[in-house]
Structure formats: structure tokens, C-alpha cells
Amino acid sequence: xxxxxxxxxxxxxxxxxxxxxxxxxxxxxxxxxxxxxxxxxxxxxxxxxxxxxxxxxxxxxxxxxxxxxxxxxxxxxxxxxxxxxxxxxxxxxxxxxxxxxxxxxxxxxxxxxxxxxxxxxxxxxxxxxxxxxxxxxxxxxxxxxxxxxxxxxxxxxxxxxxxxxxxxxxxxxxxxxxxxxxxxxxxxxxxxxxxxxxxxxxxxxxxxxxxxxxxxxxxxxxxxxxxxxxxxxxxxxxxxxxxxxxxxxxxxxxxxxxxxxxxxxxxxxxxxxxxxxxxxxxxxxxxxxxxxxxxxxx
Numbered sequence: 001x002x003x004x005x006x007x008x009x010x011x012x013x014x015x016x017x018x019x020x021x022x023x024x025x026x027x028x029x030x031x032x033x034x035x036x037x038x039x040x041x042x043x044x045x046x047x048x049x050x051x052x053x054x055x056x057x058x059x060x061x062x063x064x065x066x067x068x069x070x071x072x073x074x075x076x077x078x079x080x081x082x083x084x085x086x087x088x089x090x091x092x093x094x095x096x097x098x099x100x101x102x103x104x105x106x107x108x109x110x111x112x113x114x115x116x117x118x119x120x121x122x123x124x125x126x127x128x129x130x131x132x133x134x135x136x137x138x139x140x141x142x143x144x145x146x147x148x149x150x151x152x153x154x155x156x157x158x159x160x161x162x163x164x165x166x167x168x169x170x171x172x173x174x175x176x177x178x179x180x181x182x183x184x185x186x187x188x189x190x191x192x193x194x195x196x197x198x199x200x201x202x203x204x205x206x207x208x209x210x211x212x213x214x215x216x217x218x219x220x221x222x223x224x225x226x227x228x229x230x231x232x233x234x235x236x237x238x239x240x241x242x243x244x245x246x247x248x249x250x251x252x253x254x255x256x257x258x259x260x261x262x263x264x265x266x267x268x269x270x271x272x273x274x275x276x277x278x279x280x281x282x283x284x285x286x287x288x289x290x291x292x293x294x295x296x297x298x
Contacts, residue, residue, distance in 0.1 A: 002031050004081030004158070008071050009038040010298065011091040013046040015200055016089040020054055026098045033058065037071045038087075039298055040064050066217070067297045076158070076173060085155035087234065090201035091116070101155050101196040108266055110164070110187040111156045112178065113149025114195025115139050118260065121202075127263045128204045128270030130210070132246070132278075135253045137191075138260075145190045147183040151175035153197045178220060195273025207223070208274040214293040216281025221290035236286035242279035247271060 005023060009016050023034055024116065037060045038047065039105065051059055062071050076084055084106050087093070097114075098186070104112040116137040118130050137150040155174065164182055165173075182190055223231050254264045264271075282292065 002033065002081040002083070003102065003155075004033040004035060004079035004084045005087060006072065006075040006079065006084060007034065007036045007089050008068055008075075009036055009042070009085050010068065011088075011090050011201060013050055017050055017053075017293055018088065018092055018200055019089045020057070022092045022094075024054060025243055026093065026095070028098065029056070032098065033079065035060060035075050035079060037062060037075045039071070050188040063136075065295060065298060067172055067295060068160070069174045069283065069297065071167075071298075072173040072175075073168045076161070076259035081158060084158045084161070086151065086153075087197065088152040091152050091197040092119075092200050094196045094198070098194060100192065100196070104192040104195060105155065106191070108188060109157075109190050110156060110160050110182055111149060111189040112195060113137070113146075113189070113191045114153040114155075114197065115141070115193050116150050116153055117125030117196060119198050121263075123202070124263075124267035125205075125208060125270050126202055127202045127260070127267035128274055129201075129207050130199060131250045131254070131264060131267065131271055132208075132274045134199060134248050138253065138257060139190065139193055139196070140257060141193055143190060143192050143194075145188060147179040147189050149175070149179055149189060149191060151270055152199075153195065155195075174222065176219070208270050209277050210296075212274050212278040213281035214272065214296040217285035217293040218281075218290050218297070220282040221293070224286055232286045236283050239279045239283040239286070242278060242282065243272060243275040246275040246278070 007019055026032065037057045039062050043061060043062045060075060062074060072086060083102065085101060101112065116134040117139060121127050121130065134150065136148060164185060164187065165178060179189060220235065224235060251264065254261055285293070
């Protein structure tokens with residue numbers, strides 16, 4: 001099986017270089033296509049220089065303002081592998097990633113989601129973003145069927161995926177909703193703890209304030225797009241409970257896996273801010289729709 005690896009590049013050139021280097025160190029390069037996608041407004045001298053350091057990579061430049069779901073869909077349709085994997089540039093694959101991924105796809109499943117491990121974080125802010133975004137995918141966890149897969153470490157059988165989704169040129173590839181649709185259609189999706197990446201990012205203030213607000217608003221608006229007014233109101237007026245629920249879920253994951261409990265408590269103020277921001281976004285999204293929040297993910 002030939003593998004197409006799509007790297008959505010939205011962060012610094014430093015993390016992109018580390019991501020590509022790890023991929024280039026994997027065996028079987030002749031059986032792997034690497035596609036890097038970056039918005040035109042992020043093309044600078046550093047990006048131009050990094051392209052000269054790595055051979056055999058398909059570089060895609062998307063228009064200014066193109067969102068991450070749009071970038072994913074453009075790259076998926078441009079890929080040619082039997083299996084297509086989605087990464088983000090702040091993820092570094094481990095040495096067994098490719099082998100584990102292809103072995104997982106020997107089973108009759110349309111999608112495989114892997115583990116997302118924490119990097120060498122030194123700040124509470126970084127730990128809080130990791131906990132809020134990825135704690136569900138922190139090791140250890142059992143291999144099991146689920147549609148809750150990490151959007152930055154997930155792979156699909158390309159032809160069945162395209163047959164199942166249809167044309168997403170207008171909407172983009174929103175992994176959370178795509179996974180739910182695939183599951184409802186009877187496809188088998190699974191998580192596999194042997195397919196491992198490490199997150200190597202360092203985040204800014206906006207990733208606990210602006211970013212979760214926009215993601216929460218966009219998620220809520222898409223969730224109830226076909227819903228009734230009463231459904232919107234019900235969800236909206238339940239959102240004040242979300243911060244407590246979300247922080248509690250994170251605590252259960254961390255203590256249940258017996259890892260990084262101290263880091264959880266040290267980063268708790270940031271984590272609380274993140275969850276409040278997300279909840280406020282959901283509240284607005286249920287009542288007023290997405291606004292321009294869906295265009296902020298780039």
C-alpha cells in the first residue's frame with residue numbers, strides 16, 4: 001500500500017522542519033508521498049529556504065484565507081496513495097509510525113486514529129492547550145472502535161473515503177463531523193495506540209482565548225445547522241455547564257492514565273480559561289450562527 005502523508009503547515013518554520021525531518025527518516029521513502037500545504041500569506045523567505053533542503057516533497061500553496069478544512073480537502077484530492085494520512089506541522093512522528101499505520105490498515109477499517117503525546121513543554125499555557133485539545137489521545141489507551149479520532153494523527157483508505165464523503169470543495173474536511181458521518185454510515189473506525197506522534201508546539205495567548213472561542217462557535221453552528229429553534233436554545237442554555245464538564249473530563253483522563261497529574265494542576269488556570277472561551281463560543285454559535293468563526297481556522 002502506498003502512503004500519502006499530508007502535513008498542514010500553519011505554525012512556525014521551525015516545527016515544520018522538525019516534522020518533515022522525522023518523516024524523511026522513516027524507511028520506505030519510495031512508497032511514501034509527502035504533501036506540505038501552507039497558505040500563501042505564510043510564504044516567506046524561511047519557507048522558500050526550507051523547500052530547498054528537502055527533495056521529493058509535493059508543496060501546495062493555498063489562497064490567502066484558506067481554512068485548515070479547505071487545505072485538508074485540497075490535499076486529499078491531490079494525493080495518490082492507497083492510504084492518506086493527515087498531520088499538522090507541530091507533530092513529529094515516531095520511528096515506528098509508518099509501519100504501525102500500515103499494519104493497522106490491514107484490518108477492514110476506513111479510518112485509523114493514533115496517539116498524540118505531549119512534547120517537552122515548560123509552560124502551563126502549553127500544557128493547558130495540550131490537555132484541552134489532545135488529552136483523549138494521550139497514552140495509554142486501548143485499541144478500540146470509535147469515531148473520536150485525533151485530527152492531527154489520522155489516516156484513511158483514500159478511495160472509500162472519497163466515495164463516502166462526496167465533493168467537499170464548498171464545505172471543507174471537518175474531521176469531527178466526517179468521522180461521525182462515516183460511523184453512522186456503518187464504516188469501521190478505530191484508534192490504535194501504536195501509531196504515535198508527539199506534539200512539539202509552543203502556543204500563544206490567543207490559543208486559550210480567541211482560537212477556542214472561534215472553534216467552539218463554528219462547531220456549535222455546524223452541529224445545529226439543521227436543528228430547530230428549540231434545539232438551539234436547549235444547547236445554548238446548557239453551555240454554562242461546559243467548563244466544569246470539560247475540566248472534569250480532562251481530570252478523569254489524566255488521573256485515569258496516571259500521567260502528568262502535577263502538570264494538570266499547574267496549568268489549571270489556563271485550562272479553565274480555554275474551556276470558558278470555548279463555551280462562550282458555543283453559546284454564541286447556537287444562538288447567532290458561525291459569523292466569521294469558520295474562516296478563522298488557518
